Amino acid sequence: GYGDDDNYIYYTFDDERRDQNLIAQTMERVAQSTLPRLRSFRPQEINNLSWAYARLEHKSPAAEALFRGIGNEIIRRSSSFSSQDIAMTLWSFATTEYGTVEVYKVLASEMNADSADAFKSQEFSASIHALATAKMVPADLSVFDDTMSEQHGDGGNYQEYCPFTECFDTAASELIERTDMFTEQEMKDIIWAFSKSGVRHPTLFKSVAEYLVSSPDMFNESRGYSGCSTQVFGIIAWSFAKQAQLAKEIVESSTTQTPLGTTTGRQATYDASCVDVGGELIDQLFSSIATHSLQYKNGEGLSRFSPQDLSNLAWAFATLGLHHKELLDAIAEQVTQRLSLHLEYLNGSGAEDSSLKKPSDLNKMANFKPQELTILVWAYASIGIRKPEMFEMIGDYIIALCSSITGEDGRKTFNSDSISKHFTRQYLSNLAWGAAVLQGYTPLFMNLLYTGLFGGVNGLGDPEVMRNIMRDNGIQKQGIRNMLYVQVTLDMEDFKLGIALPKNFPEGWGEKVNGERKNPKGPLLDIVDAPVLELKPSRWQKTVSNVFQRLGFEFEDEHIIRSNDPIGSNGVGLTSTSQEFLSIDLANTKTRVGIEIDGPSHFINVIDGNNLTYNVDDNNSRRNNNKRRRKESGPYLFKDRLLTHLGW
Numbered sequence: 251g252y253g254d255d256d257n258y259i260y261y262t263f264d265d266e267r268r269d270q271n272l273i274a275q276t277m278e279r280v281a282q283s284t285l286p287r288l289r290s291f292r293p294q295e296i297n298n299l300s301w302a303y304a305r306l307e308h309k310s311p312a313a314e315a316l317f318r319g320i321g322n323e324i325i326r327r328s329s330s331f332s333s334q335d336i337a338m339t340l341w342s343f344a345t346t347e348y349g350t351v352e353v354y355k356v357l358a359s360e361m362n363a364d365s366a367d368a369f370k371s372q373e374f375s376a377s378i379h380a381l382a383t384a385k386m387v388p389a390d391l392s393v394f395d396d397t398m399s400e401q402h403g404d405g406g407n408y409q410e411y412c413p414f415t416e417c418f419d420t421a422a423s424e425l426i427e428r429t430d431m432f433t434e435q436e437m438k439d440i441i442w443a444f445s446k447s448g449v450r451h452p453t454l455f456k457s458v459a460e461y462l463v464s465s466p467d468m469f470n471e472s473r474g475y476s477g478c479s480t481q482v483f484g485i486i487a488w489s490f491a492k493q494a495q496l497a498k499e500i501v502e503s504s505t506t507q508t509p510l511g512t513t514t515g516r517q518a519t520y521d522a523s524c525v526d527v528g529g530e531l532i533d534q535l536f537s538s539i540a541t542h543s544l545q546y547k548n549g550e551g552l553s554r555f556s557p558q559d560l561s562n563l564a565w566a567f568a569t570l571g572l573h574h575k576e577l578l579d580a581i582a583e584q585v586t587q588r589l590s591l592h593l594e595y596l597n598g599s600g601a602e603d604s605s606l607k608k609p610s611d612l613n614k615m616a617n618f619k620p621q622e623l624t625i626l627v628w629a630y631a632s633i634g635i636r637k638p639e640m641f642e643m644i645g646d647y648i649i650a651l652c653s654s655i656t657g658e659d660g661r662k663t664f665n666s667d668s669i670s671k672h673f674t675r676q677y678l679s680n681l682a683w684g685a686a687v688l689q690g691y692t693p694l695f696m697n698l699l700y701t702g703l704f705g706g707v708n709g710l711g712d713p714e715v716m717r718n719i720m721r722d723n724g725i726q727k728q729g730i731r732n733m734l735y736v737q738v739t740l741d742m743e744d745f746k747l748g749i750a751l752p753k754n755f756p757e758g759w760g761e762k763v764n765g766e767r768k769n770p771k772g773p774l775l776d777i778v779d780a781p782v783l784e785l786k787p788s789r790w791q792k793t794v795s796n797v798f799q800r801l802g803f804e805f806e807d808e809h810i811i812r813s814n815d816p817i818g819s820n821g822v823g824l825t826s827t828s829q830e831f832l833s834i835d836l837a838n839t840k841t842r843v844g845i846e847i848d849g850p851s852h853f854i855n856v857i858d859g860n861n862l863t864y865n866v867d868d869n870n871s872r873r874n875n876n877k878r879r880r881k882e883s884g885p886y887l888f889k890d891r892l893l894t895h896l897g898w
Contacts, residue, residue, distance in 0.1 A: 274308065281312040288319045293327075296320055297335040300342035309346060317348035328356045336360050337373035340380035347384075354386040359413040366420050374421045375436035381414060382443035388415035394422065394451040397525050398497045418444070422454045429461040434478040437462075438485045445492035450500075452526035455493055459527050462486075463534045480555045483543045484562030487536065490523065491566040497522035520570050520855065536567065537857045540577040552584045556614065560584060561622040561629075568629035571854040573881060578630070582637040585626060588616035589643040593650060623648065624677045627684035633854055634884030636688050645695035648673075648681075652698060666719045669702035675720050678702045679729035686736045687888045691744045700749055703733065704759075709750040713758040724761040734813050734824060734831055735892060742895040756813075757827050791835055791847040798836060798845070805845070809837035811896065832892060844898045846889075853880035 284291070284299065291299070300320055303313055324331070324339065331339070340357050343349030361369060361377055369377075381387070389412040392399035425432055425440055432440075437458055444451050498518040523532045543563065544551045552560065560581050567574060618626075623644050630637055649664065651672055657663035669678075682699045685691060697707055703725065705711035717724060725733075737751050752759065795807060813829040824831070836845040846852075856879045 273306065274310075277303065277306065277308040278310060278312050281310070281316040285312075285316050285319045288323050291323070293331045293335045296323060297331075297338050297342075300346075301338050304342040304345035307345075313346070314348055317343065317346060321348075321350055321353040324353055325356050328360055331357075331360065333361075333365075333369040333373045337369075337376040337380075340377050340384075344380040344384040349384055351386070354381065354384060355413045358386065358417040361417045362420055363416075363423070366424055369424075371424075371432045371436050374424055375432070375439035378418060378421045378443040379439040381417065382446045385447070386414050387447040388412055388418050388449055390415065391448050392450060392500070394419070394449065394453070395497075395500070397452045398450065398500045398522065418447075418449060422451055426454055426457045429457060434462075434482045434486070438478075438482045438489070441489040441493075442485050445489040445496070448496060450493055450496050450526075452493075455490060456527045456531070459490070459531050459535045463531060463538060480543075480546065480559045483539050483546075484555070484559040484566070487539050487566035488562045490527070490532070490535065491519070491569040493526065494519045494523035495569060497526065518851070520572075523570060532570070533572070533855070533857050536570070536572050537574065539563075540567075540574040540858070544577060544580055552580050555584070557588075557616070557618040557622050561618075561625045564629035565625050568632040571633070571883065573633055573635075573854050573856045574858040575856075576858055578633065578635055581626075582630070582635075582640040585618070586637075586640045586643050589618065589647045592616040592618075593643075593646060618647065620648075620651075620672045620677055624673075624680050624684075627688075628680050631684040631687035631884045631888075634687075634882060634887055636690075638688075638690065641685070641688055641690040642692060645685075645690070645692050649694055649698055652702075664698055664701065666701055666705050666716065669698065670720045673702055675703055675716075675722055675725050676729055679725065679732045682736045683732040686739045687884045689739075689743070691740065691747060693747055696740070696747060696749055703729075704752050704755075707747075707749040709753045711752045713752075725756075725759050726761055730756045730760055730829065731831070734829065735888070737824060738892055738895055751825070753826075755825055756829055757825075790849050794845075794847050795836060803836075803838070804840075805836040805838050807836065809834045809839065809844070832889070832896070834893065834898065837898075842898050844893060848886075850880075852883060852886040854883050855880055 280299075281303075288296065300317065303309075303316070320339075321343075336357050340354070343353060343357075358377075358381060361374070389410065393415055421440055422444070425437065429437075441455060441458055444454065523529075527535075543555070546552070547554055555563075563577070564581055567578070627641065627644060630640075652664040652669045653662040654668045654671070655663060655665060673681075678699050682696075682703070685696065685699070700707045702720070703716075705716050705719075713724065733751060733755075737749075740747060740749055795805075798805060810830055811832040811834070813825040813831045814827060815831075834844040835847045837843070
């Protein structure tokens, strides 16, 4: 047959495995044949060669040797490579993971302020995206940070030359100066590269936000482009939220005063975006992202979004504490429908009227990864939105995913080993925390979570055995706390489940000191939330504390409840060892009267409907929250339930 543009001919065969073997043999012969002759190849031919191996995902010792040879040619004559050759060769090396630091440095050094005019917008975005993928980043991650960093980086003034810094700087400067020349796809790739690399650039992100919000054709095909993909919405939202999260991390580690003052938690993340971009602007951007996502492709909306697109959107909105009811309702509906269809197909009863009739469609649109499911549960729990149907479907899907062994009754079931093939214990503890916050205790799902975490539900698990099975170094500190919270709610709200923590918990279950984490899937980043043990009093809390002192109310500041403190009518602690568990802002321990000072961090911002009313200051960075509609966050409501169960 002929290709769509009649520029090439392709052949089809019925034997797919035979085709794959023929392609692999061909690629091996090409690698062996071209390696000794690379000096005679023109730069474009080298680019085409490396692109083909990356595109076909062909990896072998011969291919690796070929890329070493290509790298040597790049180092020898990099100045003869065009901007397109540089961008695509960077992509090829990042995709195959065959690049060396020296090769990346040589290629990156060719993209600078002097050569910028030779690069197209697509080449800027492809180059930066490839460097971020390969983890080749500026030496000083705060070099462009002019709002939060103590040293207030100054763009092009580098204390020490770094080709990656110059490359990132050049791409950012071009995007800032001629934003209208970049498509949303290209903008997305550049800001993703900065956030993925941990490089903050408030000026860049503010410029992109201003352009996207002010453009009447935002995310629209009428701009003359082919139209943006669904991935653009989630990645842009993720990148802005990640920038704010990076700022919060800087503030929490800073020893000097920062623009966020003593603000902590989710509110610090949101306030960082206000300082960087502007409160009104960040809300308008996320409101526009939600609206255009729902209206995508003439109303097809989220049905075209992949599972990763959906989880990226949910994570970004939850991280910034932004509530858009219509969007979050639509995400929950999509997740529920797709997981339901996937379960039907797994059971051999696919719905005839489904739009997901092909296996390839099903795999793409309904095959949620463990991390995506965990992020979704965390996001809805953090915002405080209960979606029982979605949560129950996620639980059923995870059970089916992990049920790969045959039980005594002949039915498929799970054990710790089958669970470990899909989930880390950080995933599992976050899922359990989400179940407690959302009050979604289905017996079999909770059984699965405890089996993956402890080896069972009867309190007899062995921590060393579980370390070997789960290939990790133990349960992380936040995971320990999560499970204490979960157990309290189970004991008080659904004790009939008969689920218990190990009798010696948490002794022996935490991460070993100086141990190496073994799990190849690594930790689940960015979603750890510790809202119920906060030991940094705000100025507002100190003011209220002074008032109660003058009134003669006896109390203890920042009272800590420990896991071995007497709980309930039997006066038995949750654990035999002492673990910091909960904190109360002001507490009278004799009368068990606790006072929580409800500051901004206990709430999330509603940005749907007619709630976008502002009163910003002269710098357009802070809002007057008196005109702002807020709602209680999931962790805030969860803490209230926990304290009530504990007799406060």
